[in-house]
Amino acid sequence: MTSPLDTAENPEKLRRVVIEPVSRVEGHGKVTILLDDQRKVHQVRLHIVEFRGFERFIQGRPYWEVPVMVQRLCGICPVSHHLAASKALDAIVGARKPTATAECVRRLMHYGQILQSHALHFYHLASPDLLFGFDSDPLKRNVVGVLAAYPDLARRGILLRKYGQEVIRITAGKRIHGTGSIPGGVNKSVTAAERDELLRPLADILAWARDGVRLVAELHRANRHLYDEFGTVRSSLLSIVGRDGKLDLYDGVLRARDADGKIIFDGVEPADYGAELRENVRSWSYMKFPFILSRGPADGWYKVGPLARIQNCDAIGTPLAEEARQELLASSPGALIHAPLAFHWARMIELLHAAEVIERLLADPALLGDDLVASGPRGRVAVGIIEAPRGTLIHHYEVDEHDLVTMCNLIVSTTHNNQAMNEAIREVARKYLDGHEPSEGLLNHIEVAIRAFDPCLSCATHALGKMPLAVEIVDASGALVERLVRDGERL
Amino acid sequence: MSTEKPRPTFQMDGHDVPFDEGQSILAAALAAGRYVPYLCYHPEFQPHGSCKVCTVKINGRTHASCTTPAHEGDVVESNVDELNDMRKGLVQFLFTEGNHFCPSCEASGNCTLQAVGYDLGMTSAHYSPLFPDRPLDASHPEVLLDFNRCILCELCVRASALVDKKSVFSLAGRGIQKHLVVNAESGKLADTELSVDDKAMSVCPVGVILRKRRGFQVPIGERKYDEHPIREVAVQKQKGE
Ligand code: SF4
Ligand code: FES
Ligand code: NI
Numbered sequence: 001m002t003s004p005l006d007t008a009e010n011p012e013k014l015r016r017v018v019i020e021p022v023s024r025v026e027g028h029g030k031v032t033i034l035l036d037d038q039r040k041v042h043q044v045r046l047h048i049v050e051f052r053g054f055e056r057f058i059q060g061r062p063y064w065e066v067p068v069m070v071q072r073l074c075g076i077c078p079v080s081h082h083l084a085a086s087k088a089l090d091a092i093v094g095a096r097k098p099t100a101t102a103e104c105v106r107r108l109m110h111y112g113q114i115l116q117s118h119a120l121h122f123y124h125l126a127s128p129d130l131l132f133g134f135d136s137d138p139l140k141r142n143v144v145g146v147l148a149a150y151p152d153l154a155r156r157g158i159l160l161r162k163y164g165q166e167v168i169r170i171t172a173g174k175r176i177h178g179t180g181s182i183p184g185g186v187n188k189s190v191t192a193a194e195r196d197e198l199l200r201p202l203a204d205i206l207a208w209a210r211d212g213v214r215l216v217a218e219l220h221r222a223n224r225h226l227y228d229e230f231g232t233v234r235s236s237l238l239s240i241v242g243r244d245g246k247l248d249l250y251d252g253v254l255r256a257r258d259a260d261g262k263i264i265f266d267g268v269e270p271a272d273y274g275a276e277l278r279e280n281v282r283s284w285s286y287m288k289f290p291f292i293l294s295r296g297p298a299d300g301w302y303k304v305g306p307l308a309r310i311q312n313c314d315a316i317g318t319p320l321a322e323e324a325r326q327e328l329l330a331s332s333p334g335a336l337i338h339a340p341l342a343f344h345w346a347r348m349i350e351l352l353h354a355a356e357v358i359e360r361l362l363a364d365p366a367l368l369g370d371d372l373v374a375s376g377p378r379g380r381v382a383v384g385i386i387e388a389p390r391g392t393l394i395h396h397y398e399v400d401e402h403d404l405v406t407m408c409n410l411i412v413s414t415t416h417n418n419q420a421m422n423e424a425i426r427e428v429a430r431k432y433l434d435g436h437e438p439s440e441g442l443l444n445h446i447e448v449a450i451r452a453f454d455p456c457l458s459c460a461t462h463a464l465g466k467m468p469l470a471v472e473i474v475d476a477s478g479a480l481v482e483r484l485v486r487d488g489e490r491l
Numbered sequence: 492m493s494t495e496k497p498r499p500t501f502q503m504d505g506h507d508v509p510f511d512e513g514q515s516i517l518a519a520a521l522a523a524g525r526y527v528p529y530l531c532y533h534p535e536f537q538p539h540g541s542c543k544v545c546t547v548k549i550n551g552r553t554h555a556s557c558t559t560p561a562h563e564g565d566v567v568e569s570n571v572d573e574l575n576d577m578r579k580g581l582v583q584f585l586f587t588e589g590n591h592f593c594p595s596c597e598a599s600g601n602c603t604l605q606a607v608g609y610d611l612g613m614t615s616a617h618y619s620p621l622f623p624d625r626p627l628d629a630s631h632p633e634v635l636l637d638f639n640r641c642i643l644c645e646l647c648v649r650a651s652a653l654v655d656k657k658s659v660f661s662l663a664g665r666g667i668q669k670h671l672v673v674n675a676e677s678g679k680l681a682d683t684e685l686s687v688d689d690k691a692m693s694v695c696p697v698g699v700i701l702r703k704r705r706g707f708q709v710p711i712g713e714r715k716y717d718e719h720p721i722r723e724v725a726v727q728k729q730k731g732e
Contacts, residue, residue: 060626062635064706069595093704177594179707187710373708402629403703 002298002419003233005426008034008043031446033429033438041434044426046450048287048414055408063092063382063399064183070395071177073410076456079113079168080388082181084395087251088384089183091271092399094376101369102185108361109171109180110250110386111354115205116164117389118306118351121454122212123157126344129448130219135441153215156208160351163205167358170194185373192368199362206320206359209352213324216345220331228332229431231340231424231449234259235301236292237308238277238416239392240270240385245314247321247353249387255312256292256302261336264292270385273394279411289419290411301419303338304391305453306346311336318360321353340424340452347454388413390456414455424449501565503547510561517545517556520569521729526722527569528578528607530585530696531644532557534729536653542585542644544578544607579611586613590625590639591697597706598698600714604642606721628673630681634692635701641671646694654690659683671699 008014014034034043054073058066067085071078083106090098098106128141131150139145147154165175170190172178180186220227238256242248254268254276265276279288280297291300302308311329316322328337328345361367382397391413398407428449433442498509503520510519515538520527529545532538540558547556548568556569568574585591585604593599628636643662648671651659659680663672675682685691692700711717715724 062627062629062637062701062703062706064704065595065597068597068707072594173710173712179711182707187708188713403635404627404629 002301003423003426005041005044005430006422011043014042031425031450033433033446035433035438039433039435039437041429044422044429044446045284046418046422046425047285048418048455055410058397058405058408061405062403063089063397063405064403066397066405067181067183068177068179070410074412074456077113077117077388077390078177079109079172080386080393081395082172082178083110083250084384084386084388084393085397086181086183086384087386088382088395088397089399090185090374090384091379091382092397093184093374094378095184095374096376097374098185099369099371099374100366101189101371102373104361104364104366104369105171105186105189106181107250108190108358108367109168109178111357111361112164112167112171114164114249114389115351115354115358116161116168118347118354119157119160119164121389121451122216122344122347122351123154123160125454126451127153127157129444129451130216130341130344134445134448135439138440138444141444156211159201160205160208160212163201164354167198170198182373184375187372189369189372190367195362195367198358202355202359202362206352206355209348209355210320210324213345213348213352216348217324217327220342220345227341228339231428231452232338233420233423233427234338235303235420235423236264236295237312237336238292238302238304239309239312240387241309241313242317247309247313247316247350249309249350249354251386254385254392257312257336258295259336259338261311264294270394271381271383273383273385273396277411279415285418287415287418288411290416291419301423302416303420303453304413304416305343306350307337307340307343308391309387310346310349316349316353318353318356320356321349324349324352340449343452343454388456390414390454391416412456417453417455421450421453421455424453499561499563501561501563501567503567504570508561508567513560515557516547516549516554516559516561516565516567518729519561520556520567521726524726525569526725527556528575528610528721529557529725530582530603530607530642531646533646533649533694534731536646536649539645539649542581542642544581546574546577548574575611578607579613582608582611582613585642589641596640596698597701598640600711600717602698602716603696603721604640606716606724609716610721625670628680629703630679631683631685631703632681633687633703634680634685635703636671636673636680637699637701638671640697641699642697643669643671644696646696647671647691647700650694651685651689651691657684657689657691659685659689659691 011034014036030047032045033041035041058069066089067082070081070085073081124143127146128143131146132141143154169175172180173188180188236256236258240252241255242252254273255266256264258264268276276293277290278293279290281288291297292302310325316325328349380398382399384395386393393413394411396409397405400406425446428445432445436442498511500507500509503525506525508519508523508525517527517529517532527545527547531542532545538557540555543555545556546553549559549565593605599605625638645662648660648662651657658674661672661674662669664670673680673683687702
């Protein structure tokens with residue numbers, strides 16, 4: 001259900017708190033809060049400016065350009081777009097089954113991206129809140145503070161991320177904006193020397209990944225109540241799962257569960273996503289609100305991302321991550337976990353899984369093969385779905401007989417989580433802000449909830465770069481009452 | 492022992508450059524291993540001197556080196572700041588005039604415009620993608636034309652007319668309106684005789700005339716100007732290597 005805080009009854013009588021932009025979330029987002037004279041919260045909204053110009057821009061372009069072009073959509077997760085587009089366009093060139101080498105190289109690229117992105121978001125962006133407290137001194141509550149207080153931890157975060165970036169460089173050709181994946185396969189495989197270079201640090205990577213999971217699990221146990229309750233809203237879950245039901249972040253079929261864990265749909269082929277999902281428009285947000293068609297717009301919203309995936313799959317196919325997953329599930333016997341802060345736990349389990357998958361892929365002789373591209377009877381409709389670090393990413397194209405793109409629809413993970421994030425911050429505002437004068441520490445609570453979902457505002461908005469946080473308190477007439485400016489990005 | 496008389500020479504940037512009678516400054520310089528930036532020149536075709544990137548100073552006066560015959564004792568300046576700045580300006584202008592978005596262009600790494608830009612110290616990263624207003628011609632089953640990148644060098648026009656004897660391409664319009672057209676009643680490439688083995692297929696210095704469905708099969712990083720800098724490529728091309 002949509003929270004009553006979605007829309008206030010008499011907004012003109014209320015004063016407005018604006019958190020803009022949301023710091024430590026890359027891109028551009030804004031939170032507005034309406035309060036009455038008793039500081040009671042009446043309305044909370046997360047606004048993300050979604051830029052859809054790209055979908056028009058890509059129309060009329062040749063399809064083989066698309067996997068390279070789409071990387072410009074996002075400065076944070078270009079590899080996810082690169083792969084989702086390539087996977088979609090496999091259907092155009094009739095590559096129903098990519099070669100073993102192409103599959104191996106692309107998977108390696110993808111898990112490298114998962115590893116680097118999860119490391120960035122946990123160690124750089126989220127750990128300051130979790131280690132120091134949500135309303136701790138904002139001057140220390142940043143990655144520099146973590147480096148000072150927990151130097152080993154911060155260093156591992158940096159090295160994990162670096163390793164992921166190396167995997168990407170070797171498979172995609174460049175650290176950012178590579179061209180390794182093409183419609184039908186890849187344009188290069190991995191050399192034995194490159195493989196060995198990636199094998200060398202792997203034991204450390206695995207050990208640090210395990211420590212990472214242990215750390216979040218301990219944080220949860222130490223503060224059970226907070227971690228379970230903070231911003232928690234029940235909803236359905238959506239992700240792809242492997243055709244065997246196991247966790248697969250690269251390829252599979254769509255599965256959705258309701259808030260109690262019952263399957264809503266399963267085994268849905270990517271090309272049929274439109275039969276199960278719809279996108280809704282709301283007057284106050286540029287970003288669409290997707291929902292599960294059979295549940296309707298009010299109840300059909302869902303969460304995507306690590307927490308959804310970990311609970312949606314039947315199991316994880318790598319032993320260390322599966323063991324960690326069982327521990328997470330055991331923390332909530334018999335019930336799905338909906339707590340935003342549990343995203344971090346799930347994220348670290350996926351990071352460990354990514355390290356294990358990378359180990360397997362590096363041992364696969366197909367990685368070094370030279371059969372790079374598959375082809376077959378030509379197709380016209382192309383749908384590619386991948387689990388990007390932040391959640392399900394859908395790329396959908398149509399290509400005419402002259403090889404030009406005639407239609408493009410993208411649903412990025414941030415859009416999938418739009419309603420869920422809105423509901424989570426409403427819950428937080430109700431609990432922590434109601435009746436209090438908004439302070440930096442209280443407002444950071446809102447951001448903590450958003451960061452748990454780890455939205456890619458950059459993906460949704462193309463707004464690269466980082467901006468300082470400004471909190472504006474405006475009265476009912478729109479006049480500025482107070483302005484809190486926090487210095488630049490804390491990264 | 493050879494008894495032929497020594498070839499005449501001119502001086503370029505303090506070095507002696509030998510030349511054959513009637514040879515242009517540019518051709519002679521390249522043949523002697525001395526690079527001069529250029530765009531519209533091609534050793535196999537009559538130069539027509541439109542891009543002006545090859546401009547040098549001959550005895551103190553500026554000339555397009557591709558169309559100016561060398562003379563014994565000429566004193567030529569080429570690699571000097573004044574000329575390189577002017578060349579850079581010309582290249583930058585070409586970038587802004589068309590829709591050149593190197594990061595997603597399949598010609599990246601094979602493109603002479605890009606390579607000359609880099610060589611002249613142009614940092615091309617700053618160009619924002621201009622939304623193309625020139626629709627592509629994708630009518631031909633094997634060949635795509637992306638007019639957004641045309642620098643009007645006329646090499647395809649010359650190659651198609653003189654080598655392929657098909658005259659598939661021409662330039663139409665004047666000044667800023669000047670643009671490449673396809674010589675067919677429909678204006679579509681599918682209605683011409685162009686075939687993939689034509690000389691016109693291989694002369695475009697940028698990314699206009701493209702074999703379809705090849706796009707990014709060769710990884711960026713393993714392309715013509717990734718392997719060898721344009722200074723070497725241009726010299727080798729002149730020598731027919
Ligand atoms: S299409 Fe290429 S070769 Fe032809 S005029 Fe334009 S830039 Fe020159
Ligand atoms: S190369 Fe001489 S004018 Fe273009
Ligand atoms: Ni993104």
